[in-house]
């Protein structure tokens with residue numbers, strides 16, 4: 001993919017609205033990129049399958065490239081008499097990171113209404129002003145319950161951060177929302193497009209999967225990994241960066257430090273033989289990488305590696321500063337290291353190697 005096209009794809013996916021269960025706009029973007037090349041299907045969970053090949057029809061081992069399509073956001077729980085919207089979080093949010101930010105609320109006519117998450121002006125503030133999510137509201141600029149209803153606000157309306165992604169040419173960083181995990185979706189899109197003309201030359205078959213509902217408990221991946229039943233899985237993620245508060249020896253998710261290879265997190269111990277193969281491949285292809293041992297968090301890999309009587313699985317990540325907030329940074333260089341590593345792995349993998357993992 002040309003650089004311009006790549007930047008546009010990442011921006012588009014970052015901008016797409018898609019809280020857990022409502023990932024349709026994300027799926028649409030990816031589908032439009034690949035459905036003239038592959039068979040593309042969606043299931044009732046909202047998982048998207050690109051080039052899914054049933055077990056009987058496989059001539060070679062199947063590698064599943066997986067990313068999640070959903071983002072963290074909110075949902076309207078009720079509408080107050082004064083038109084303010086009470087909401088619940090969808091996915092993990094810190095109450096410290098939401099007040100005074102712009103959001104968009106999906107209305108019954110399919111349009112988004114802009115709003116602000118309420119906050120107390122300094123003039124009226126008592127104490128430190130810390131507030132819990134349950135005490136905040138979304139203000140969409142209406143003044144009564146009836147007006148909110150007229151505008152198409154419903155109980156259950158999804159709410160997403162209102163952020164327009166920018167690519168900063170000087171620093172080669174993207175500034176936007178939902179890089180977790182839209183960069184994963186972009187990598188899968190690019191790899192699948194790239195394989196268009198040489199899938200045959202590989203010693204593996206490759207399917208791309210965008211799983212839904214990761215942020216609410218890895219739900220889509222439980223279904224998608226059972227449906228695909230792969231022989232090997234590579235999970236593409238956008239893990240939180242730690243280089244703003246750790247030093248160069250303890251930071252394991254630094255921007256511009258390359259693709260991040262995850263050894264463990266509370267949901268999975270990565271197959272160590274597969275991890276070694278990945279590091280050897282990165283060295284062979286001169287791809288910059290960093291390694292992490294995580295004490296917290298978890299990814300869809302936690303579910304996937306337990307399917308099909310055990311699937312060798314790894315998580316490769318593009319570190320994202322300020323994940324699960326309105327605004328984050330990712331580096332184009334790290335994105336490209338991750339993309340190159342996935343392509344190199346697909347080139348090097350074969351049945352014999354996978355058997356020995």
Ligand SMILES: [Zn+2]
Nearest residue numbers: 180181237238
């Ligand atoms: Zn994620």
